[in-house]
Amino acid sequence: MDSIYNSIIEALIFSSDDPLPTSEIIKAIKEIDGSDIEITPKDVEVSVDYLNERYEDDEKSFIIKRIANGFAFGTKQEYAKYVGFLSSVKSKRRLSQAALETLSIIAYKQPITKPEIENLRGVNSDYMMNTLLEKNLITIKGRAETIGRPLLYVTTDEFLKYFGLHKITDLPKPREVDEIMKDEDFIEEKRKIMMNQIEEVIENEVESGDNDGSTTE
């Protein structure tokens, strides 16, 4: 096997979204470079071992691992704490879908109590509410006059800043969002009305101007 296939095998394993089996690697190479290319499963194994030796020599932070009947790149154990920190920060920072849902309910219905939110979402929202409070996206503003006088939640200035809004009334109205969605029927109706209006004008125009007798029908 030509040594150029080391790099190609590397590229294939790197770019695969799943652990890549030897058979797929061979298939890809034969498909692109021709079925007469001689490459065996053994060749692929040797190539991966060679690549891994190179990564070791070059003190790379990653190697090719054998995972679930295939090959996948992975960072090494030595870097686990750095990598772990990054992923934990990310997972904390990303507003999960549930948090976003809760936040949108508060944003549009504020001031609102926790029981009301939970009623709308149909699930317990303690954790979500705490996350949002911690991130300073919502805050408590007084109590409702209802039984038990539950706390009322509102969004914060931080919330506005995060979403690039000046004031809370700047939030897109549900109606505006609908408007962005294409409403086929509506557009078709509008078209027909406009077409009828202009039809007459066109006819007059064609007759008076470049009158060649062919009018719209």
Place this chain on the structure above:
Amino acid sequence: MDSIYNSIIEALIFSSDDPLPTSEIIKAIKEIDGSDIEITPKDVEVSVDYLNERYEDDEKSFIIKRIANGFAFGTKQEYAKYVGFLSSVKSKRRLSQAALETLSIIAYKQPITKPEIENLRGVNSDYMMNTLLEKNLITIKGRAETIGRPLLYVTTDEFLKYFGLHKITDLPKPREVDEIMKDEDFIEEKRKIMMNQIEEVIENEVESGDNDGSTTE
């Protein structure tokens, strides 16, 4: 900065599923190794350049790219056809001409309102806006101060990533109107020819590795 951080920076970028900003790299290192570690954004840049030189020397099939305000590992162009075979590249549909047109207006004039976009394009853009919003290439950011306070649209990091741009300022500059007039046809033709050539190359590559006949359009 200690040279050990080359490997740590490599591991951090390698393991990030989004382009990783310099600030995150510094934060992770300080968090794990102590806030007294001296590491500047400049150090990170130098480190990435050093790593990339090494990948070149070692004939690696991937390098660190500056994209969407951060760093990410990506395959080199030379391996496009092999990588394309593994599906995900070819399955991405290209954006339509109308989508690209709308997107270029938003990219250059952001923040911009829908009426402004429609005025420039001369067509209703509801459907396009919806498509671009769904693809997360644009998003809503606040409202204009003009009458009716229409929503303002901006491009996203996903937009940068999609077009392989590091920062929004990396966009090619639009020509001045006067300039367009001067050499209009010449440039236009040249561009068309270039486009067709690129298209052809890609299509051939995709097709050659793709026997189900579904190609890009």
Place this chain on the structure above:
Amino acid sequence: MYNINLNNFEGPLDLLLFFIKRDELDIYDIPISNITAEFMVYLELLEKLDLEIAGDFILMASTLMQIKAKMLLPKEKDERGEEIDPRMDLVNALLEYKRYKEMSEELSIQESQERRIKYRGNFIGDEKRDPDELDTLLKNISVYDLIKAFKSAMEKPPPEQVHNIERFNVTIEEQMADVLNKTDFGKEVSFVELIKGMVEKLRIVVTFIALLELIKMGKIGLKESPEFNNFIIYGTQNG
């Protein structure tokens, strides 16, 4: 008759640009009559084939006819007395549109190039260690720890001796509000920090009772501090 691919045009401006380019027209001196006629043919073609015509094409048709009509009338003049070309707005719109059309071609090239690159997408092989162990964020503080810290705080000699005796009017409610304020959503304060500057023992006692009350209500939480005999108070607000 030229062959026109009906679906080739993104809008009326695009179609007009096509006419201008095809017939090598001077954009600043568009023969409006011809181009209007061409435009109408196209529009009728669309109608005949029953293709979906956006209202925008129809709108452009009326704009063109308006310009055409104005061209026949005596020219309007601007404030400086110069003649206004009725085609001016259309020309400007065409040029501006062309600008972005060009840019969309640039973007298309970038898109093509970017499609050749694949970013890493499989992270299951990465070794990760949960950094939780690094945090001292542990909730295994008992009331015993609390009392110990309190006792130690009480035993520390106050930094200054104050001799004047005043009516002491600190309430648990006030101290609760103070603590809540200092731990306002996520903010943290250590116990030592909290009682710093409190010279009267009674004030520390009242603050301590306020803390207990808030913990009971679940409005604050405690966690270990790296320092011995101290602890961190943080706001929770889970009602």
